[in-house]
Amino acid sequence: MTGKTAFETRYGFRRNEVQLGNWRENPFNRWSFQNLGELVPTARVAAAPGVVEAPVRDLGGLLGEKVSVAAAPETVAEFLLRSSTDALTVMKGGKTIGDWFAPHMDFGARHIIFSVSKSVTAIIAGILEGEGAFDPEAPVTKYIPEAKGSAYGDASARHVLDMSVSLDFEEAYLDAESAFARYRRATLWNPGGGTESLREFILTLQRLAEPHGQTFRYRSPNSDLLGLLLERASGQRFPDLMREKLWLPLGAVSEASIGVDMEGTARTAGGISVTPRDLARIGEMMRQGGTANGRRIVPEAWVRDTTVTGGSSEAWQRGAMLPLFPKGRYRNKWYQTGFENGAYCGIGIHGQWLYVDPKAEVVIAKMSSQPEPVDDPLDIEIVAFFEALSRII
Structure with missing residues (x-):
């Protein structure tokens, strides 16, 4: 066979070109972000059997509406393409207004949501807190005694939830020689993994001199540790917790999945894959x-604390993400924007977003395959796009 395969025609490359060492790179991420289970171990989070998703709803004329998020106005469709969007689902007043999919993604496909996984994990923390099974103010060592001697030895679960652990670690996504690269090997996301588990890696991390609780420091290992805290508190594996406590009660229509390491520890900081609708x-x-x-x-009370009343403005002001939300706060793995509309969101690298505008009664799920893991100027434009879209609909 000398012609292009159907796969190559659709994605622009051959399947055998996608490997563990390049799956997060463009253009390969257009496929790999929908097919994590072909590259790393994953655990299933089953939905209720027999539930059928409602048909796709075309965004229709909304795609031609003009939005001004950059130097010149552009249509909604143009912005979706420019921001490497794979899928968009928009809800208003509890109803699905419409869906949009790039040519390389099908309706009903799962897509990794990276650090929006943190926000999902913290929801389960809130559920367990409500059941009396988890105390967010307790020391980490109450649930993980072996954390003594690590950065978490004198930290609380609250510090973990609010990213205010004084952790000596940097999110160096592109540095192959950094501790972050070792972290990714422990998650089995990079070549060379399998010699150190995620749990073992986390418990080697040390702290900075500054006390916990003073500065917002975005450090992903905190959120993997949160998954371990919830497993210890509940006595259940995280995929089972997610299914029982969230996925089935939510009425999720499609199966979710989550990456796991060599010990079966869930990658709660960034390994969940779901459909845009779910x-x-x-x-x-x-x-x-x-x-x-x-x-x-x-x-x-947990939701209100997460989205309205909780979080430290002072800690946020000392953190590195101030330009995105100058009046923002961070609570229970969710971002409070500080906008007058009370919007809040979950954010993941490469352009994953779950944005909620309570005043407009709008929910927007955006899944993407942006070439770079972090693009600060584009993030600011995406937030402006969500605000504009909320006004239009």
């Missing part, structure tokens, strides 16, 4: 104060 359902549940399908899933 991601939007999570946002709608948060917008509804923790309820879905007429039942309470998350305590209302």
Whole structure:
């Protein structure tokens, strides 16, 4: 066979070109972000059997609407392409307004949400707190005694939830010689893994001199540790917790998955894959104060603390993400924008977003395959796009 395969025609490269060493790079991420399980070990999070997703709803005329998020106005469709969007689902007032998919992604496909996984994990922390099984103010060592001697030895679960652990670690995504690269090997996301587990790696990390709780420091190992805390508190594996406590009560239609390491530890900091519709359902549940399908899933007090009242402005002001949300705060793995509309969101590298505008009753799930893991100027434009889209609909 000398012609292009169907795979190569659709994605622009051959399947055998996608490997563990390049799966997060463009253009390979257009496929790999939808097929994590072909590259790293994953665990299933099954949905209820027999539930059928409603048909795709075309965004229609909304795609031609003009938005001004950069130097010149552009249409919604043009911005989606420019920001490497793979899928977009928009809800208003609890109803799906429309879906959009790039040519290389199908309706109903799962897509990795990277650090929006942190926000999902913290929802489960709130559920367990409401059941009396997890104390967010307790020391980490209450649940993980072997954390003594690490950076977490004198930290609380609250410090972990709010990214205020004084952790000597940098999110050096592109540095192959950094501790972050070792971290990714421990998660089995980079070549050379399998000699050190995620748990073992986390417990080698040390602290800075500054006390915990003073500065917002975005450090992903905190969120993998949160998954371990929840497993110890509940006595269940995280994929089982997610299915029982969130996925089934939410009414999720499609199976989710989560990456696991050599010991089966879930990559709760960034390894969850879901469909755009199910991601939007999570946002709608948060917008509804923790309820879905007429039942309470998350305590209302936890949701309000997460999205409105909690978080330290002072810690955020000392952190590195101030340009994105100058009046923002960070609480329970969610970002409070500080905008007048009370918007809040979960954010993942390479352009993953779950944005909730409670005033406009809008939820937007955006999945992407941006070439760079972090693009600060584009992030600011994406937030402006969400604001504009919320006004249009």
